[in-house]
Amino acid sequence: MRSGQKGGVENVHTMLRIVLPKGTRFEFLTQWDVNLIVNHINSTPRESLGGETPYNLALESFGEDILKALQLRRIVPDEVNLTPKLIRYNR
Secondary structure (H helix, E strand, C coil): CCHHHHHHHHHHHHHHHHHCCCCCCHHHCCHHHHHHHHHHHHCCCCHHHCCCCHHHHHHHHHCHHHHHHCCCCCCCHHHCCCCHHHCCCCC
């Protein structure tokens, strides 16, 4: 709810819209699709985090067991894909 957080939220929204452009029908997204998208977004380094990824910072803060329970995993940098081709359909 702080104004200083708005930029970070907008950046993530932009990444999400790259993967799910306007016109994409969300009712066909599965939990697997959502987890995949979140994992790719959270494995993208951020300037605002000193070049770290949200995943790495969460790992340091909460530990691997919590991230596994939330079905979060790290995507290696060369495999991060923020395009509509990330999910198996594009309606």
